[in-house]
Amino acid sequence: MTAKVPMIEISRLRKCFGQLEVLKDINLQVEPGGVVALLGPSGSGKSTLLRCINLLVTPDDGAIRVGETSFQFGTSVQQPKAKPLAAFRSRTGMVFQSFNLFPHMSVLGNVIEAPIHVKGLDRKTATEQAMAQLEKVGLADRASQMPDTLSGGQKQRVAIARALAMEPDVMLFDEATSALDPELVGEVLQAIQKLAADGMTMVIVTHEIAFAREVADRVVFMRDGYVVEEGPARAVIDTPRMDATKTFLSHFHKGASPR
Numbered sequence: 001m002t003a004k005v006p007m008i009e010i011s012r013l014r015k016c017f018g019q020l021e022v023l024k025d026i027n028l029q030v031e032p033g034g035v036v037a038l039l040g041p042s043g044s045g046k047s048t049l050l051r052c053i054n055l056l057v058t059p060d061d062g063a064i065r066v067g068e069t070s071f072q073f074g075t076s077v078q079q080p081k082a083k084p085l086a087a088f089r090s091r092t093g094m095v096f097q098s099f100n101l102f103p104h105m106s107v108l109g110n111v112i113e114a115p116i117h118v119k120g121l122d123r124k125t126a127t128e129q130a131m132a133q134l135e136k137v138g139l140a141d142r143a144s145q146m147p148d149t150l151s152g153g154q155k156q157r158v159a160i161a162r163a164l165a166m167e168p169d170v171m172l173f174d175e176a177t178s179a180l181d182p183e184l185v186g187e188v189l190q191a192i193q194k195l196a197a198d199g200m201t202m203v204i205v206t207h208e209i210a211f212a213r214e215v216a217d218r219v220v221f222m223r224d225g226y227v228v229e230e231g232p233a234r235a236v237i238d239t240p241r242m243d244a245t246k247t248f249l250s251h252f253h254k255g256a257s258p259r
Contacts, residue, residue, distance in 0.1 A: 005032075006029040006032075007030055007032040007066065007201040008028070008029065008053065008064075008170060008201065008203065009030075009063075009064070009070075010027060010028040010053070010065075011062055011064075012061065013025070013027070013059050013061070013063075013073075014026075014060050014061040014062055015048055015052060015057060015059050016060055021225055022048045023049055023225050024226050025226075026045075026062070026226075026227060027227070028049075028220060028230075030201055032201055033200070034202075034217050034218065035201075035202045035204065035215055036202070036204070036216060036219070037204050037205075037206055037216035037219050037220070037233060038203065038204065038220050039206070039207075039212060039220070039222070039248070040221055041248060043224075044223045044225065045224075045225040046205045046222050050203060051174075052064065053092065053170075053203065054094055054172060055071070055085060055088060056089075058079060060073060060074070062074075066091065066092055066169060067091065069091070071088075086118070090114070091166070091167075091169045092169065092172060093163030093164060093168035093172065094174065095160055095176045096159075096176070097174060097175045098179060099155040100159065101147040101155055101159065102147075103147050106143065107143050107144070107145050107146075107150070108127065108130055108143040110147070110158060110162055111134060111161050111162045112127055112165070113162075114162070115130070115166060126165075129167075130161070130165050133162075133165050136161065137157040137160050137164075137191045137194075139154060139157055139158060151184055152180045153180055154187075156176060156177070157191050159176075160176075160188075160191055160192070170203070171201070171202045171203075172203050173202065173203070173204040173206070174205050175206065176188055189208060189211050192204065193215050196215050207252075209237060212233055213233050213234055215233075216233040217232070217233060218230060218231065218232060218233055219231065219232075219233045221236060221240070221242070221244070223244045228242050228244050228245060229241060229244075237249060
């Protein structure tokens with residue numbers, strides 16, 4: 001069988017903020033339709049890596065490829081120009097901890113804004129596609145509501161629908177449930193799980209260990225800017241090899257395994 005070409009390929013990636021080296025020689029591949037969970041303590045570089053993947057943060061060295069678009073980084077390499085950068089970001093959907101919805105626009109207005117103004121879709125087409133995405137996250141019946149009438153979990157699901165409306169090649173989730181009350185976490189994880197079942201390529205920064213074990217194909221454990229351990233999700237979570245991974249996972253309830 002011919003090996004699949006990775007959807008995301010990261011090589012020798014480095015990033016410094018001043019004297020602090022946050023990412024140190026990161027190498028990572030994500031297969032088409034693959035789901036990779038990034039685990040690790042705060043400050044390990046997980047969110048920075050995610051932001052480098054869609055170039056919200058510009059790496060200092062290395063290379064990133066998503067789909068057919070690749071970028072090289074380094075002191076002698078010209079940085080990407082605004083237009084190709086915007087096109088690239090439109091194909092790498094990202095969902096943050098905070099929802100960042102436009103408070104003066106309805107749910108539907110939030111979801112159709114970028115397809116109309118960035119992709120140039122007509123309002124009718126954008127609306128049809130937006131309603132399909134809202135249906136996917138279980139919020140089609142909330143299309144006319146304003147964000148301030150929604151729960152945190154509903155707002156985050158609108159944020160997911162908004163990212164999906166750009167028809168991205170990959171989806172990136174940066175602690176998408178960390179700002180939510182515990183009783184609202186499940187509905188967002190369920191929406192992400194449905195995307196995984198639909199074959200969306202995803203990289204997820206999360207502290208939801210049971211969710212990572214159940215939904216991710218692979219887990220990448222980071223510490224101090226390095227990838228310390230990676231492998232099949234259940235193998236890494238159930239029987240970690242490295243002491244740093246064992247110590248981190250020991251802080252979580254042993255009930256992290258699905259019932």
